[in-house]
Amino acid sequence: MKDLFWIAAIALLGLWSSTPARAEDEAMPAASNVPGAQSPGIHADRRITFSLKAPDATSLQVAGGDGLGMGPFPMTKGTDGTWSVTTPPSVPGFHYYWFVLNGVAVNDPASETYFGYGKETSGIEVPEAGTDFYAIQKVPHGEVRAKLYLSKTTGEWRRAFVYTPPGYDEHSSTRYPVLILQHGSGEDETGWTRQGRAQFILDNLIAAGKARPMIVVMDRGYALRPGAAPPSGGSSAWLQNLRLAFTSFEDVVIRDLIPVIDASYRTIPDREHRAMAGLSMGGMQTLFIALQHLDLFAYIGSFSGPIVPSLTAGNLTADSNPEPFDSKTAYGGAFADPSTFNQRVKLLWLGVGSAESDQFRSGIGGAVAALRKAGVRLEYFESSGTAHEWQTWRRDLNDFAPRLFR
Amino acid sequence: MKDLFWIAAIALLGLWSSTPARAEDEAMPAASNVPGAQSPGIHADRRITFSLKAPDATSLQVAGGDGLGMGPFPMTKGTDGTWSVTTPPSVPGFHYYWFVLNGVAVNDPASETYFGYGKETSGIEVPEAGTDFYAIQKVPHGEVRAKLYLSKTTGEWRRAFVYTPPGYDEHSSTRYPVLILQHGSGEDETGWTRQGRAQFILDNLIAAGKARPMIVVMDRGYALRPGAAPPSGGSSAWLQNLRLAFTSFEDVVIRDLIPVIDASYRTIPDREHRAMAGLSMGGMQTLFIALQHLDLFAYIGSFSGPIVPSLTAGNLTADSNPEPFDSKTAYGGAFADPSTFNQRVKLLWLGVGSAESDQFRSGIGGAVAALRKAGVRLEYFESSGTAHEWQTWRRDLNDFAPRLFR
Numbered sequence: 140m141k142d143l144f145w146i147a148a149i150a151l152l153g154l155w156s157s158t159p160a161r162a163e164d165e166a167m168p169a170a171s172n173v174p175g176a177q178s179p180g181i182h183a184d185r186r187i188t189f190s191l192k193a194p195d196a197t198s199l200q201v202a203g204g205d206g207l208g209m210g211p212f213p214m215t216k217g218t219d220g221t222w223s224v225t226t227p228p229s230v231p232g233f234h235y236y237w238f239v240l241n242g243v244a245v246n247d248p249a250s251e252t253y254f255g256y257g258k259e260t261s262g263i264e265v266p267e268a269g270t271d272f273y274a275i276q277k278v279p280h281g282e283v284r285a286k287l288y289l290s291k292t293t294g295e296w297r298r299a300f301v302y303t304p305p306g307y308d309e310h311s312s313t314r315y316p317v318l319i320l321q322h323g324s325g326e327d328e329t330g331w332t333r334q335g336r337a338q339f340i341l342d343n344l345i346a347a348g349k350a351r352p353m354i355v356v357m358d359r360g361y362a363l364r365p366g367a368a369p370p371s372g373g374s375s376a377w378l379q380n381l382r383l384a385f386t387s388f389e390d391v392v393i394r395d396l397i398p399v400i401d402a403s404y405r406t407i408p409d410r411e412h413r414a415m416a417g418l419s420m421g422g423m424q425t426l427f428i429a430l431q432h433l434d435l436f437a438y439i440g441s442f443s444g445p446i447v448p449s450l451t452a453g454n455l456t457a458d459s460n461p462e463p464f465d466s467k468t469a470y471g472g473a474f475a476d477p478s479t480f481n482q483r484v485k486l487l488w489l490g491v492g493s494a495e496s497d498q499f500r501s502g503i504g505g506a507v508a509a510l511r512k513a514g515v516r517l518e519y520f521e522s523s524g525t526a527h528e529w530q531t532w533r534r535d536l537n538d539f540a541p542r543l544f545r
Numbered sequence: 546m547k548d549l550f551w552i553a554a555i556a557l558l559g560l561w562s563s564t565p566a567r568a569e570d571e572a573m574p575a576a577s578n579v580p581g582a583q584s585p586g587i588h589a590d591r592r593i594t595f596s597l598k599a600p601d602a603t604s605l606q607v608a609g610g611d612g613l614g615m616g617p618f619p620m621t622k623g624t625d626g627t628w629s630v631t632t633p634p635s636v637p638g639f640h641y642y643w644f645v646l647n648g649v650a651v652n653d654p655a656s657e658t659y660f661g662y663g664k665e666t667s668g669i670e671v672p673e674a675g676t677d678f679y680a681i682q683k684v685p686h687g688e689v690r691a692k693l694y695l696s697k698t699t700g701e702w703r704r705a706f707v708y709t710p711p712g713y714d715e716h717s718s719t720r721y722p723v724l725i726l727q728h729g730s731g732e733d734e735t736g737w738t739r740q741g742r743a744q745f746i747l748d749n750l751i752a753a754g755k756a757r758p759m760i761v762v763m764d765r766g767y768a769l770r771p772g773a774a775p776p777s778g779g780s781s782a783w784l785q786n787l788r789l790a791f792t793s794f795e796d797v798v799i800r801d802l803i804p805v806i807d808a809s810y811r812t813i814p815d816r817e818h819r820a821m822a823g824l825s826m827g828g829m830q831t832l833f834i835a836l837q838h839l840d841l842f843a844y845i846g847s848f849s850g851p852i853v854p855s856l857t858a859g860n861l862t863a864d865s866n867p868e869p870f871d872s873k874t875a876y877g878g879a880f881a882d883p884s885t886f887n888q889r890v891k892l893l894w895l896g897v898g899s900a901e902s903d904q905f906r907s908g909i910g911g912a913v914a915a916l917r918k919a920g921v922r923l924e925y926f927e928s929s930g931t932a933h934e935w936q937t938w939r940r941d942l943n944d945f946a947p948r949l950f951r
Contacts, residue, residue, distance in 0.1 A: 173663060174663070174767075176664075192649070195647045195649075196649065197647070240646055241599065241602045242600060245652065246652050248652075248664050257580070259658045282692055284689065285689040285744075308809065332691075403714065
């Protein structure tokens with residue numbers, strides 16, 4: 140039987156390894172590494188050292204999200220067959236990354252993976268000095284629950300994650316407002332809790348008395364009607380299909396998700412206690428859905444969401460020239476009467492990272508300027524120094540959530 | 546703004562792709578593929594075709610868990626740079642696998658990943674004809690909740706997953722029995738719901754009236770005391786450290802987890818309504834912990850758990866020759882008085898897969914024979930044709946859970 144111990148011990152080895160003493164400049168293992176993995180390591184100045192043992196590889200690079208810098212970074216092979224590279228200082232926050240091993244994009248076996256780019260992708264968590272709003276702190280913690288529901292829209296079982304705030308089970312007669320919070324393109328319903336750390340942001344805000352205890356619902360932003368062909372075809376077909384896909388997801392949210400959540404949890408089931416927000420594609424979906432259903436939503440947030448003024452249910456043809464933003468006609472005329480809008484919508488919140496591409500910044504900035512000029516009340520938040528990445532959206536949520544249900 | 550649509554559309558492409566008509570022998574995409582991925586594909590006879598586009602690779606293989614067969618399987622490069630291989634028919638169920646790309650073990654970008662071998666690892670779900678006990682069926686579904694708790698034993702926040710049965714929130718005065726269910730070595734607290742599909746097995750058993758509604762707690766089977774060095778050193782040190790690690794986890798279960806669960810959920814907090822079970826290392830841990838704490842557990846299950854009769858808190862030296870199994874002395878004498886044991890322990894359940902290695906089968910079979918000969922009442926279950934893999938443990942849970950709390 141001794142051999143069995145070895146089986147267990149050897150497999151266990153991957154989970155624990157000793158942490159040697161470090162010199163001043165040595166890199167610390169990223170919190171996103173699998174337990175015991177020393178690489179990737181982050182230096183005090185946020186340079187990152189990536190390494191991979193690959194004696195038989197003939198080319199190896201590391202590449203990744205905006206915040207990593209201007210990669211791909213070629214790696215250099217050491218005498219023991221381990222390739223490595225140290226990148227320039229990265230932006231703080233969460234960055235997707237991958238190795239390119241003899242031309243194939245592969246994950247880092249030393250890192251946790253996260254659903255992004257339509258597949259499991261390595262990610263690295265680069266700490267931001269002095270920032271703990273998304274850390275696991277010694278405060279009461281809510282739960283994140285996997286909720287299955289059968290969608291009438293798609294005919295399939297779907298999974299949403301539902302954050303219930305601290306005390307939800309104990310205060311069994313308290314009812315709570317609801318925030319529906321959507322991920323971006325290529326991501327899924329796991330994004331806001333894994334990459335976004337939304338549950339810890341809410342735990343910390345609620346513990347500090349900065350946000351009202353609320354239920355947060357994180358659904359999967361993709362939906363197809365039974366028998367519907369998935370998006371395919373040429374360029375204009377794509378645009379049309381994307382819109383059609385949005386209408387399917389709209390039906391999921393309006394006809395399936397909201398009724399299921401209101402029936403399953405102790406919600407306050409009215410528009411004054413229901414918000415929707417999302418990042419990137421999820422922001423597009425939020426503006427598309429919530430602005431058409433102001434009877435259901437009084438709080439609306441778009442985090443780095445591309446502004447597409449013509450994206451309404453009544454207009455499913457391709458955009459010719461949606462800019463400049465015309466507040467009279469945008470989003471089916473939702474803002475045409477600013478005083479009515481201001482009365483109905485308790486919060487319209489738009490944000491972007493200052494390091495995002497000009498397309499995002501000018502599109503969102505243009506809409507903000509036009510809406511303000513027309514007298515539409517809104518909050519605008521710019522995340523300093525961060526790109527089209529999760530650190531922007533964590534900060535967005537941290538600014539957005541305290542403004543809800545007041 | 547049209548370009549922004551392209552950003553979204555291109556990223557979305559990874560999540561949807563059209564499904565062409567198939568010839569008779571064509572492979573169907575595995576359910577464990579990321580959405581839209583056609584490879585790996587499973588043939589009707591359970592041969593599996595793996596493929597990867599890697600024009601610049603010079604060697605590529607696929608390898609994986611026992612149920613895949615006798616790999617690694619060398620892959621062949623096609624004219625378009627895509628390498629592929631079709632394996633012999635595999636065992637049904639869930640199999641870990643990976644590519645070996647120019648000598649480096651990497652995940653399949655087309656597959657979901659699962660925590661195994663101490664890291665994220667690709668997995669393939671091979672359907673078993675006529676088997677739906679772990680499928681998502683049209684029945685009421687419980688929730689799986691991520692529960693954080695601060696461990697006094699380790700000084701750190703830990704995460705357990707907690708399955709609450711259908712109706713838990715509605716029947717707000719009902720109390721439920723609890724099963725603590727542990728993963729294997731190299732896996733983590735996500736294993737039983739992701740690889741094991743424990744929540745669907747319970748949903749289906751409960752819907753059919755075959756199992757009593759229960760809470761299932763799936764914790765992380767690793768624990769170190771504050772400042773404790775992780776296991777390291779030579780062979781005998783490993784064995785000692787493994788035992789020490791088990792005592793840390795024992796303290797987590799007894800002093801931290803059970804009190805937290807009983808305080809947070811509507812449990813029936815007595816031994817007659819508390820069970821512990823686990824697979825492989827988790828089975829070792831179950832026997833180690835539960836047999837020492839029969840004041841807390843009346844139901845005990847070890848799924849393919851190596852039998853280590855000398856593994857007790859009082860004996861932390863290396864085993865010299867723990868076989869043959871002596872029912873008088875094994876596990877600190879827990880079975881020394883069979884009639885007392887039979888009176889106290891409502892269920893002792895041991896199982897193994899018929900295709901597991903001789904070490905597992907003879908160790909578990911020897912203990913079963915010795916215990917039965919001594920008059921210890923137990924249930925023994927052999928999973929036909931399955932190896933040291935999740936299909937064995939899914940079947941184990943499906944047999945074990947109905948016997949609990951009766």
